[in-house]
Structures are given as C-alpha cells and as structure tokens.
Amino acid sequence: MFRLLTIAYTVLVVTSVSAFAGQGDIRVMARVDTSNVAVREILAQWVDSLSTWRSVSRSATYDRTSIPGMPDGVVRDWFSQDVDVVRTYPPTVLSIEPHGDSWVVRTMFALIDPTSFHVIPLGILRTTFVRGEGGFVILNPLDVLRRTMDSTQVGMILYRHRPSVIVREDAADSAVQFVEQTAGRLDLAIPARIEFIITESRDELASSLGLEYFAFPPTGLSFPTSGVVLSGAGSPFYAHELVHMVLADDDSTHPVIREGVATWLGGSLGRSPDDVLNDYVNERDSLAVPSLTELFTDIDLSQDDLYIVGAALCKRAWEQGGASAIRSLLEARSTSDAMLRFSRILGLDPTDTQETLYQLVKLAAEPVAGGLK
Numbered sequence: 001m002f003r004l005l006t007i008a009y010t011v012l013v014v015t016s017v018s019a020f021a022g023q024g025d026i027r028v029m030a031r032v033d034t035s036n037v038a039v040r041e042i043l044a045q046w047v048d049s050l051s052t053w054r055s056v057s058r059s060a061t062y063d064r065t066s067i068p069g070m071p072d073g074v075v076r077d078w079f080s081q082d083v084d085v086v087r088t089y090p091p092t093v094l095s096i097e098p099h100g101d102s103w104v105v106r107t108m109f110a111l112i113d114p115t116s117f118h119v120i121p122l123g124i125l126r127t128t129f130v131r132g133e134g135g136f137v138i139l140n141p142l143d144v145l146r147r148t149m150d151s152t153q154v155g156m157i158l159y160r161h162r163p164s165v166i167v168r169e170d171a172a173d174s175a176v177q178f179v180e181q182t183a184g185r186l187d188l189a190i191p192a193r194i195e196f197i198i199t200e201s202r203d204e205l206a207s208s209l210g211l212e213y214f215a216f217p218p219t220g221l222s223f224p225t226s227g228v229v230l231s232g233a234g235s236p237f238y239a240h241e242l243v244h245m246v247l248a249d250d251d252s253t254h255p256v257i258r259e260g261v262a263t264w265l266g267g268s269l270g271r272s273p274d275d276v277l278n279d280y281v282n283e284r285d286s287l288a289v290p291s292l293t294e295l296f297t298d299i300d301l302s303q304d305d306l307y308i309v310g311a312a313l314c315k316r317a318w319e320q321g322g323a324s325a326i327r328s329l330l331e332a333r334s335t336s337d338a339m340l341r342f343s344r345i346l347g348l349d350p351t352d353t354q355e356t357l358y359q360l361v362k363l364a365a366e367p368v369a370g371g372l373k
Contacts, residue, residue: 026050027092039096042103042129042136050091050107054080068223068230069142071127074209079109079122088112094124102139103129106212123206123214141210142197149197155179156191159236161198167236175237182246182265187323191245196229198236205232219269224248239266250330254338256296257329260310264318268307277315277365280308286358292342293350295357296335309357312364317345 026047033039053075066073080086094106105127111120128139149160152167155176159167175196183190199205202217208230211217221230222241225248229241243262244251251258267273290298290305317325325345332338342348348356 025090027090029092029094032093032096038103038136042096042105043093045129045136046093046105046107046127050075054086054091066223067140068226068228069140069145069209071125071138071210074125074211078211078214079125085109085111085122089119099128101130103136105129121213121215124212126210126212128210142208145197145208154236157194157196157236159196159198162200165198165200165234167198171235171237175242178237178239179242179246182243185265185323186246186261186326188246188327189249191227191248194227194229194242194245196231196236196238198234199230199232200234202232205230224251233270240268242266247330252333253330254296254332254335256306256310257314257332257338259307260312260314261326261330263307263311264315273311273315274365276308277312277361280304281358281362281365284358286355289354289358289361291354292339292348292352292357294354296339309361312357312361313342313346315364316360317342320345 028034028043032043034043049072053072066076079091089110089112092108092110094108096103096105098104107125107127109122109125111122112118113120126141128141128144129136130139131137146160148162150163150165152159152161152172154167154169154172156179157172157176159172161167179194180190197208199208202219203214205219205221206214206217217232219232220238220241221232222228222244224244227245227248229238229245231238231241240262243266244258247253247258247261263276264273268276271279290301290309295301295305295309314326314329317329321328328345329338329341332341339348339350343350346360
C-alpha cells in the first residue's frame, strides 16, 4: 500500500506549515527521493508555489491575466476555485524525476466523495523544472509546444499548428471576418493580433498546458489580455473565444456579462447562439432557471446558466439600446454595478424570480424582426 508523507519539516518547506492553514497540507508520495539535493530544492519551491496559488479565495471569475501555459493559472483556475478541492483533498506530489537536463514533477489534484469516501481524480499536472542562473525555473509547456509547430498568418490571426495540419482557408477567412464584424457591431477596436493555437482534441489542449489528465477538458480556451486562443476542436474558427479577443480591453468585466456577450455572439461548445438559447428553453422549466439574484451571486451556478442566461440578458440589452448598451454593460466590474446596469437597461429588479428570467430567455430565443440577432 502506498504511503503518503505530509510535508512538515523545515528543511523542505520554504514557508511555514501555518501558511497552509485552511488549505490542507501538500502531500508527497514516498517514491519522491528527498535525499537528493535537487529534488529537495524543487520540492520546496513547488510546495511554496502551490500553497500561494491555492490561497486565493474562490471566485466565479477566472484569473485570465497569467502568462498562457504557466501552471499558476492552471492551478488557480482549474483546481482551486472549488473550496472543497482546496480544503478536502490537498495536492499530492506523485513524483519528481530527472528527464534529460530537466526535472519533471507530477502532481495530482482530487476530491473525496463525501458518501463513499472514494478518491475522485480531477487532474494530473506535469511541471518541468530546469536549472537557471538563480536556481530552478519552470518551463512553460505552451512555449515548448510552440517550438514544434508551424505558423500560418491569415489577416490579424497567426495560426500555430502541427506540421501535419493544413489550415483551411475558408474557415480562417471566416474567422477573420467574424472578428472584424463583431468589433464593428459593438463599435470596438479590431484586435491588432491574435495568436490562435490549434490542437486536435480536448486532451491535446489540456496537455499543451501541462495536464496529463483532466476530468473536464475544455474544447476552447482564451487568454484575452495576451491575445491567445487555444482550440481543442482542430478548427481555425472558434467563435466564442474570438469574441473574447474583441472584448480583451474589458476582460475584467463581470463574468455574466463577459461570457454572456461571448455566448450571445459566438455560441458555446460549437453550437450556434440560436441553438444554445433554444436548447436551454426546451430543456428547462421556469423553476430550473436562476433568479436574477441567483444568477449574480450563486457561486455554485452551472456554466450553462451563467453563459446562456447571461447571453439572453445581453441580447435583450442589445435590442433595447444597441452597441452603446453593451458597452455600458462591459464597464461593470462588481456584482452590484452589473445588476444595476441591467436593471436600468431592461427594467429588471433584484427581486425578479426564476419565471421572469425564464420568460426573458424565451423572448431572446425568438427571431427578431428584420433578422437582426
């Protein structure tokens, strides 16, 4: 039976054990050779980093400002938003092994089922360390992948792809036109440059960020402030994430608005905006839709509710006030400000119930006179 060792000795820990209060200890498998000086140095640095990244309080807002590919953003956004993950089951360092001139650390993140007590793996993160001038540094796995890829420029979009992949001209041209039309529609600046990394599957996308396994791999991902899109669908056109590129200057807006606009204009998971709204209406009754207050305050809100009800609100705002109404919404940063702006534009009230939002989504799903969607 494998034995887990809890880090609790000062020779290995850069920060004190008290720094892990409320988070759980960082655990280390017995196979990690702590008699090796390099392993001890890497382990101390890694434990300190994990504790810092996971100390951020849970929020519905992803940290999208980190350097694309670096593990701090992955740990914070993929494994630390759920308080149960942070407190119930700490990260487990599975191994630290040499690999050529580098060292590879594998770390598991998991949950424990509260009923059966079975371990539910969420992901295994692969992190590569190399010796730098001041000690060990982490290699960015996305940079490593970039060095193996070819590039193709189409308009403002620089595509990166495997040498075996041919970027379809029609889809790439459609992507450029979509970006230009979306910016024009909202009266926003057209992005000067977008880096679009094409991967062939969700697992390859996750791997490009250092994840050897992830329970819920995404089909697309973006880092708007860095101008980077990752597609896990093998396609050069991913509308939802390209909308985020147009909204890059307002990426810190409230997530109901940010994701709502991206879903209203770009759909979700490869589905068109119309299909997303219609499917939501057809699959839910009014009591399964969040109230206005729940939409903005429930930390356990599903992604469908956040994206699709947000899309309906943004679409209705557009129909009421056009581009200026959307730009006003994009200025909202806090929950109260976002709710206030929707109230002014749509006449909503914080006491509005599930039925109110259900009817609003139904209305948003209906065709608009003249075909303007």
